[in-house]
Amino acid sequence: MATEQAMEPWQKLNDKVVLVTGASSGLGRDFCIDLAKAGCYIIAVARRLDRLNSLCHKINSMWPSTVELYRAVPIEFDVTVECHIVDVAVQKAWNAFGHIDCLINNAGVRGSVKSSLKLSSEEWDHVFKTNLTSCWLVSKYVSKRMCDAKIKGSIINISSIAGLNRGQWHGTAAYASSKAGLNMLTKVMAMELGEHKIRVNSISPGLFKSEITDELMQKKWLNDVLKKVVPLGTFGTSDPALTSIIRYLIHDSSEYVTGNNFIIDAGATLPGVPIYSSL
Secondary structure (H helix, E strand, O other): OHHHHHHOHHHOOOOOEEEEEOOOOHHHHHHHHHHHHOOOEEEEEEOOHHHHHHHHHHHHHOOOOOOOOOOEEEEEOOOOOOHHHHHHHHHHHHHHHOOOOEEEEOOOOOOOOEOOOOOOHHHHHHHHHHHHHHHHHHHHHHHHHHHHHOOOOEEEEEOOHHHOOOOOOOOEHHHHHHHHHHHHHHHHHHHHHHHHOOEEEEEEEOOEOOOOOHHHHOOHHHHHHHHHHOOOOOOEOHHHHOHHHHHHHHOHHHOOOOOOEEEEOOOOOOOOOOOHHHO
């Protein structure tokens, strides 16, 4: 165990305070539970308070009541609200444990799967507000406070292979565009916040089991075709494929890593033409 800890020091993140948006279900929930096991304090943010309360109860039950009153706190919050409300919510999150070491922008929606010719402006705006604008606003207000407190923090944006050159699917104009924008926002903010020793990186998962992909992954054609097209022939689960890279990006071992987009997709976006005769 000691050798493992020496080789991978990010397995322990004792007392790091992490804010996770979209924490009530799916990948966000998985991240919260895993990071709590690593020793983090968790600020779980989402719209569904009942699910947040259930998550925080689960995390707090992992720790003896004699240690601390709580290790995780829920904050009910819709990331698509106006900027001044985001600022107030971030202040509430900051006050929960007195500071924030890491922000994980995980909240996201796939939106309506429609041709760009049939997509409404309201549908487009909803996807962009959730997947891109909210990431900018929450990052803005968290990083401002990190700067003032001189915290060498980490911001992790959960993007998607849909935002990459080879990740587009029909009917995902808004989703793919918002994730491509998130990748560029990551790079620009990494440049701007570097002088404050705040790192900004993104992760582009392929198909992972989560609430947003659950319906899609039930389709037989997807399993029949993509499992043969994807080089590793499998879909991902959040632990350890995503949780391990998130732990690393929170830990001080990644102090020299910023402006990167980590592609975790079993090779799905590698260049090359699938051999359709093998399908």
